[in-house]
Amino acid sequence: MYGGALMAEDYRKMWEELRIDLEAHDGLLGVLPPLFSDVFLSQEGRPARMSYFDYVFSEVHGLRIQELVTHKDKGGIVVGTYCTYAPDELIMAANGISVGLCAGADVAPEAAMEFLPANLCPLIKSSLGFKLAKVCPYIESCDLLVGETTCDGKKKFYEILGEMQEVHVMELPQKKGDTDREMWKSEVRALAARLEEVSGQKIDVAGLKQAIKVANDKRRALLRLSELRKSDPPVISGRDALLISQIAFNDDPRRFTVKLNELCDELDKRRAQGKTIGGPARPRVMVSGCPMALPNWKLANVIETSGAVVAMEEMCTGIRYFRNLVDETPNDLEGLYDAIADRYLKIDCAVFTPNTERIENILGLVRDYDIDAVVYHALTACDPYTIEAYKVQKALEDAGVPMLYVETDYGDDSGQIATRVQALLEMVD
Amino acid sequence: MYGGALMAEDYRKMWEELRIDLEAHDGLLGVLPPLFSDVFLSQEGRPARMSYFDYVFSEVHGLRIQELVTHKDKGGIVVGTYCTYAPDELIMAANGISVGLCAGADVAPEAAMEFLPANLCPLIKSSLGFKLAKVCPYIESCDLLVGETTCDGKKKFYEILGEMQEVHVMELPQKKGDTDREMWKSEVRALAARLEEVSGQKIDVAGLKQAIKVANDKRRALLRLSELRKSDPPVISGRDALLISQIAFNDDPRRFTVKLNELCDELDKRRAQGKTIGGPARPRVMVSGCPMALPNWKLANVIETSGAVVAMEEMCTGIRYFRNLVDETPNDLEGLYDAIADRYLKIDCAVFTPNTERIENILGLVRDYDIDAVVYHALTACDPYTIEAYKVQKALEDAGVPMLYVETDYGDDSGQIATRVQALLEMVD
Numbered sequence: 001m002y003g004g005a006l007m008a009e010d011y012r013k014m015w016e017e018l019r020i021d022l023e024a025h026d027g028l029l030g031v032l033p034p035l036f037s038d039v040f041l042s043q044e045g046r047p048a049r050m051s052y053f054d055y056v057f058s059e060v061h062g063l064r065i066q067e068l069v070t071h072k073d074k075g076g077i078v079v080g081t082y083c084t085y086a087p088d089e090l091i092m093a094a095n096g097i098s099v100g101l102c103a104g105a106d107v108a109p110e111a112a113m114e115f116l117p118a119n120l121c122p123l124i125k126s127s128l129g130f131k132l133a134k135v136c137p138y139i140e141s142c143d144l145l146v147g148e149t150t151c152d153g154k155k156k157f158y159e160i161l162g163e164m165q166e167v168h169v170m171e172l173p174q175k176k177g178d179t180d181r182e183m184w185k186s187e188v189r190a191l192a193a194r195l196e197e198v199s200g201q202k203i204d205v206a207g208l209k210q211a212i213k214v215a216n217d218k219r220r221a222l223l224r225l226s227e228l229r230k231s232d233p234p235v236i237s238g239r240d241a242l243l244i245s246q247i248a249f250n251d252d253p254r255r256f257t258v259k260l261n262e263l264c265d266e267l268d269k270r271r272a273q274g275k276t277i278g279g280p281a282r283p284r285v286m287v288s289g290c291p292m293a294l295p296n297w298k299l300a301n302v303i304e305t306s307g308a309v310v311a312m313e314e315m316c317t318g319i320r321y322f323r324n325l326v327d328e329t330p331n332d333l334e335g336l337y338d339a340i341a342d343r344y345l346k347i348d349c350a351v352f353t354p355n356t357e358r359i360e361n362i363l364g365l366v367r368d369y370d371i372d373a374v375v376y377h378a379l380t381a382c383d384p385y386t387i388e389a390y391k392v393q394k395a396l397e398d399a400g401v402p403m404l405y406v407e408t409d410y411g412d413d414s415g416q417i418a419t420r421v422q423a424l425l426e427m428v429d
Numbered sequence: 430m431y432g433g434a435l436m437a438e439d440y441r442k443m444w445e446e447l448r449i450d451l452e453a454h455d456g457l458l459g460v461l462p463p464l465f466s467d468v469f470l471s472q473e474g475r476p477a478r479m480s481y482f483d484y485v486f487s488e489v490h491g492l493r494i495q496e497l498v499t500h501k502d503k504g505g506i507v508v509g510t511y512c513t514y515a516p517d518e519l520i521m522a523a524n525g526i527s528v529g530l531c532a533g534a535d536v537a538p539e540a541a542m543e544f545l546p547a548n549l550c551p552l553i554k555s556s557l558g559f560k561l562a563k564v565c566p567y568i569e570s571c572d573l574l575v576g577e578t579t580c581d582g583k584k585k586f587y588e589i590l591g592e593m594q595e596v597h598v599m600e601l602p603q604k605k606g607d608t609d610r611e612m613w614k615s616e617v618r619a620l621a622a623r624l625e626e627v628s629g630q631k632i633d634v635a636g637l638k639q640a641i642k643v644a645n646d647k648r649r650a651l652l653r654l655s656e657l658r659k660s661d662p663p664v665i666s667g668r669d670a671l672l673i674s675q676i677a678f679n680d681d682p683r684r685f686t687v688k689l690n691e692l693c694d695e696l697d698k699r700r701a702q703g704k705t706i707g708g709p710a711r712p713r714v715m716v717s718g719c720p721m722a723l724p725n726w727k728l729a730n731v732i733e734t735s736g737a738v739v740a741m742e743e744m745c746t747g748i749r750y751f752r753n754l755v756d757e758t759p760n761d762l763e764g765l766y767d768a769i770a771d772r773y774l775k776i777d778c779a780v781f782t783p784n785t786e787r788i789e790n791i792l793g794l795v796r797d798y799d800i801d802a803v804v805y806h807a808l809t810a811c812d813p814y815t816i817e818a819y820k821v822q823k824a825l826e827d828a829g830v831p832m833l834y835v836e837t838d839y840g841d842d843s844g845q846i847a848t849r850v851q852a853l854l855e856m857v858d
Binding site for chain 2: 116117149151152153155156157158159160169171172173177179180182183186350351353354378380381383386387388389390391407
């Protein structure tokens with residue numbers, strides 16, 4: 001599994017060197033184990049191989065950070081990302097480790113409000129809160145942060161973040177025509193150049209092909225898990241699948257792939273043996289919309305403790321992250337860069353206009369995963385997803401699938417959401 | 430002035446033909462005169478030539494709509510716009526009349542909420558509300574609506590609006606590099622082609638040069654008015670200047686220019702005679718940020734009835750609309766299209782990243798207009814402007830100019846705002 005585990009005092013030394021606020025960080029780490037235990041460990045009959053992901057989570061600020069430090073000591077770089085649009089392949093090919101930085105809990109909201117308006121997406125406020133409170137060893141390990149002009153909130157947030165750390169902002173186009181594709185291709189090349197500059201290492205064909213394979217293998221494993229979630233009754237819970245998606249952004253990709261495939265082997269067997277999780281058939285729910293960054297498990301937990309199973313996440317912490325593969329066939333840098341650009345431009349985020357692809361993909365998922373109801377996860381003030389909910393709802397209505405629109409942030413509104421989710425489930429039971 | 434005025438019953442017939450909801454429309458029109466009287470006509474010693482703009486406002490749903498109808502009867506087209514990025518010159522050159530459609534009052538909020546989230550910019554909700562309530566004879570006269578991918582809210586709103594009316598969305602880039610400029614140039618040409626298609630009339634060099642001159646003349650007149658607002662004590666109120674900016678989006682541009690120059694002639698004389706408006710020198714305030722669509726006069730009214738004068742609007746209903754001219758020298762279509770693209774890409778809207786131009790422009794205006802304090806006008810949930818407020822505030826702080834951040838919508842919070850504005854003015858008095 002991981003290399004030799006360090007002692008607690010070694011972690012504190014490492015965090016100190018990263019200029020982490022130890023007291024605030026202790027507070028944060030103290031909250032997580034009981035929450036994790038409540039949401040995950042309380043599940044009956046979990047697959048044994050989930051233990052790897054549980055362990056990774058328990059060491060998410062420990063061993064994994066130590067790996068980043070070791071990598072940097074050996075001359076590598078660490079690059080932070082905030083979106084599924086950041087091409088991991090380029091980061092890997094430039095001797096980098098890519099780490100996801102979006103944050104899923106309210107941290108230092110008052111401090112963040114000195115820079116950002118109160119009425120803003122909780123994910124962005126949290127990202128800045130983690131930085132300001134100095135409780136995120138990932139961001140403090142980063143040599144470069146990569147942003148994209150996705151939504152207004154993030155686009156303008158990166159300007160403020162850029163005063164605190166090096167940020168490279170890729171311009172993501174807003175349509176998907178020919179000019180847009182050309183622009184995006186040049187942005188992919190500009191990022192490659194920036195990464196080469198930061199890492200002092202040229203990206204070559206062999207390295208990039210290798211990186212593409214590593215990233216695709218990870219996606220293939222995640223897709224394999226998704227396929228297994230078509231089982232009815234289910235062999236894995238939606239909460240566990242969400243945890244795996246969240247961990248995918250920060251774990252070592254090669255090891256993650258091995259471990260996820262081992263889990264899938266176990267799930268194959270369980271399916272063959274008729275071993276399910278959570279007992280008999282339950283309503284199958286798809287969660288659709290905004291991402292759920294670690295440790296945001298609220299909605300999945302509410303749905304699954306209300307008697308349904310989440311069979312699919314149509315989110316960036318879900319299938320939007322791994323649906324598409326990069327073409328592995330080109331044998332020259334230009335061809336590989338284009339293949340990367342093409343792959344990432346396929347992502348059907350609501351920031352694009354028009355975004356009919358997403359509607360078609362949602363209908364396809366509803367069909368393929370035999371979905372009974374959709375819960376639309378809208379983070380407060382996320383205009384692209386909150387507005388696109390109208391088109392999604394309309395399409396689902398036409399398909400005869402009920403949708404519950406839940407606008408929420410990182411506050412504790414589980415009770416109200418549960419009432420609404422239960423009403424939805426009664427409709428489809 | 431206008432052509433022969435119609436009788437009230439003729440207007441009703443015209444509105445009916447435009448499928449206006451007459452009852453709801455009566456309600457709307459009933460609210461405006463007392464509000465207008467309170468904000469504008471109550472001012473002492475107003476320039477006589479403001480009477481033209483008062484008249485245009487009083488006939489904004491009457492005579493001006495009749496002009497649109499007449500224009501259409503003669504084979505012309507009417508094109509609705511929502512942003513200062515819509516190139517009026519192209520519309521004019523395609524035998525079109527351009528009309529601004531952003532809306533500045535709460536109309537049918539419940540109906541709009543069936544399509545849009547509650548926590549959204551009031552301007553967008555209002556734009557849809559006016560459409561759904563059928564009380565906007567402008568939008569009902571339009572052959573085409575032109576939108577741009579400016580902010581997330583508008584970008585996604587146009588998708589919904591597109592289900593109700595023909596909408597052409599221009600892709601505005603998010604940076605101002607070479608690739609962005611090329612993209613925007615092609616978007617300008619795509620709009621030209623679309624306008625030709627809708628109007629059935631080719632855009633030619635002579636017509637486009639003429640249109641550019643008309644638009645530039647309007648801008649020159651607005652800039653002349655701005656210059657006159659450097660007078661201290663002032664010769665015109667900020668409220669009146671705001672009204673003129675708002676009317677600029679919908680009035681006939683040639684007539685508007687003549688009338689505005691006549692007003693400026695009068696102001697020149699008043700200045701020479703020492704005739705001021707509002708008596709002795711008062712704190713000079715710049716309003717900066719989000720646009721104020723008709724009939725949104727709240728903030729300007731609060732500031733000026735609190736003892737200050739608004740000497741500049743750093744807004745789209747203000748200098749952002751007319752600061753830059755189009756180069757009139759090219760003598761071929763391609764050169765003219767490029768000149769138009771260049772001019773519009775200079776607009777320093779907060780949707781761009783980075784947007785240091787805007788900060789520099791704000792500091793320049795503060796200096797040139799001898800501004801004592803800035804009131805930042807943030808419409809609720811407008812991420813680009815609410816987030817950019819941080820950088821603006823910082824720059825103003827460094828320049829020693831106090832800034833008051835006001836986040837507001839179209840509700841009646843004048844009382845609370847007045848308290849805060851008065852506290853600001855005490856600081857600079």
